[in-house]
Amino acid sequence: MPLSKIAGIGKYVPANVVTNNDLIKYMDTNDEWIQERTGIQERRYAHRTEETTTTMAVEAAKIAIERAGTTAEEIDFIVFATLSPDYYFPGCGVLVQRALKMKEIGALDVRNQCSGFVYALSVADQFIKTGMYKNILVIGSEKHSFGLDFTTRGRNVSVIFGDGAGAVVLQPADKEGQGILSTHLHSDGESAEMLAMYNPGSHANHWGAKNYADFDDAEISDMFMSHQMIDKAQLYPFMDGPAVFKKAVVKFPEVIMEALSKSGYSSTDINMLIPHQANLRISQFVQQKLRLTDDKVYNNIQKYGNTTAASIPIALCEAWEEGKIREGDLVCLAAFGSGFTWASALLKW
Ligand code: ACO
Secondary structure (H helix, E strand, O other), X not given: OOOXXXXXXXXXXXXXXXXXXXXXXXXXXXHHHHHHHHOOOEEEOOXXXXXXXXXXXXXHHHHHHHHXXXXXXXXXXXXXXXXXXXXXXXXXXXXXXXXXXXXXXXXXXXXXHHHHHHHHHHHHHHHHHOOOOOOEEEEEEEOHXXXXXXXXXXXXXXXXXXXXXXXXXXXXXXXXXXXXXEEEEEEOXXXXXXXXXXXXXXXXXXXXXXXXXXXXXXXXXXXXXXXXXXXXXXXXXXXXXXXXXXXXXXXXXXXXXXXXXHOOOOHXXXXXEEEOOOOHHHHHHHHHHOXXXXXXXXXXXXXXXXXXXXXXXXXXXXXXXXXXXXXXXXXXXXXXXXXXXXXXXXXXX
């Protein structure tokens, strides 16, 4: 059974740079707080009307397809990870299929937020290994800027996120031992409400969503698509930052070690770790825990913020473009996010 390899990779980030100081126009925040807690200096925001999650994905995909030496017509499956789709439904995969004038291939959307890209990669990997498909486009893309709370009320969440897209083309590896060695997927729904966007949704507070204290029963029963939802800011993401931090710093190292030990490696064998760019403090904690030197961990959250499903393919692409990943390198991708879900992939580049 051949392994699957990343045959081509591409990224796209909007031209519009938004610094921490730019955010002061909208909310009570400051550069020092943001940098100290998250490491973020600036992020990109998509053009309000000309750039969407799908258009950014298409730009990243075109580069990945060209670098893989193939064409859009040759792609035989799409896996698209995002939490900020163009439409609530249908998913973005079909919009990519249309935009790139592809054949009537399957298109699957993955909704695993920050872990979305690694989950998507794992799904694609299985299809390649079984021989069902030969050329799979895997995408992570987000346009967060359309739906964040830019008032002081939402500042703990909105300063963190940015927009962008990354894509890879997965193909059967032609060299022995090259490609994705293993993927590892996990979830623990116990804390599903700790990092979530509850609406629009069918929950009617059934699960005890946070931030609902000032809703009365009548409002809750009328919750689906109501005015109260807008008036009470229930169309924005909710995050219990400290709870996310505590779980992330345990699960990141755990899932990285799981991937390494599966193939008989230890952390010293890693040439490049690409962590999901959640927060620079989380990445630094993971780096220390695994005793990795600075040159073995790639971080670009300083420039792009947290781009959720797009963060790993953007960082992987940038590291590769900068010549920091070379053939034969042991590369580990690791993610943690809403759900909670977490995942890793170990690759021989
Ligand atoms: N600017 C200025 N002050 C702020 C801001 C802001 N943007 N946001 C919150 N504050 C204030 C709060 O109001 C609070 O003030 P108070 O003490 O007067 O009440 C104070 O700062 C501390 O707030 P906390 O929420 O407790 O801040 P904390 O130190 O936990 O830092 C943070 C928040 C950065 C989100 C942190 O909890 C964290 O890193 N958590 C991990 C979550 C994460 O990385 N999420 C990324 C997305 S999820 C993912 O990708 C896995």
